[in-house]
Amino acid sequence: MAGYEASEEDLALSPDALPPDAPAADSFVHSRLLDSVASFTHHRDIAALDHSLVLSLAELTAARRVVLAKRALDGAYVEAIMCCTPDAQGVYRLQADDPDAIDPALKLLHRCMHRLDVQTETVQGLHRLVVPILCDGRAIGALQLDSDLPPAASRSLTEGFARIYANYTVLLHESEHDKLTGLYNRRSLERQLQRLLHQHEQTLRVLPPARAVPGEPAAEPPQVWLAILDIDHFKRINDTYGHIYGDEVILLLAQQMRACFRRSDVLFRFGGEEFVILFGAASEGIVHAVLERFRQRIAEHVFPQVGSVTVSIGYAGVGRHDYPASALDRADKALYYAKQHGRNGTCGYESLSARGLLGREMAAGSIDLF
């Protein structure tokens, strides 16, 4: 926040927004600004920070719409769009939009991220201001304000918020991600799982009820799945080629995961040579096929110096009220089964237990639970 000072004009608060007994407009405006900054930097996860940023900005500027576009920290594509507009009662509502949809109202936003510079336009009396969110000389996102007031009224406030947001995002990103691979770390699992389950529940709510086609099974609703992936005989790789090559195998495997799974799938390095994947799929058959495809891809890949590397995978479905530790435990039992039965294989907890293959001896998997 150092170096940033918002003027009354920046805040664009209308005089009727002030309470009648306000001692001074200045101190009221500054305390609202400080409240907003304190509340959005209070969050410890990036999704909550995003929500708070757009809400604070919308409320402080009385904008008709605030949009936050976010790019991956290591990529040029837009990975999320968050939109905030007032409802009929004037209460600001948040909504996540499809980052791949082509929306002409976001044209300036893309230009701003490309040119790394503030963009403005006025169309039919609506003023649009777009400010880049910069980090190390590149745009990690942009903030767009659509307002009845000219851009000058909220420009320095928006730029100030963009700077605070950029700094804070980098800090949060470091605390949620694994240094070597850039994937999420173990600490993020619970939060990401809750987010995915919530998102999945919202999707179920808006889906029309499945229509049964005579003679065909009714389409199954999507479900959340958790898979654990472990490199086979990794100790041997370390012992034979040394830890530097071992680390390189971990890094290359993470790159293969990024290339193979969807952007909406959530990837973690869980520790050592263990990885976790969270994703949605309609049936166990689909999950199995997706994971098998990845397992085969790795088995066919030639790793520099090391050559062939294989992985074993265990997976399980996650229920709405599951504890992450229980889901992990089930997937780990399936992984353990895969390890015990020749490695370089993919096993699902549900089908193993339906076939009675998870006896008492499978009680303990290999993963350290929380």
Ligand SMILES: Nc1nc2c(ncn2[C@@H]2O[C@H](COP(=O)(O)OP(=O)(O)OP(=O)(O)O)[C@@H](O)[C@H]2O)c(=O)[nH]1
């Ligand atoms: N290079 C490297 N090695 C690691 C890292 N974290 C853990 N390891 C090593 O990974 C090895 C894991 O060995 P084990 O748990 O015995 O498993 P494994 O040799 O893969 O055998 P299976 O899982 O049974 O196929 C150990 O030697 C650890 O020291 C890391 O970040 N980098």
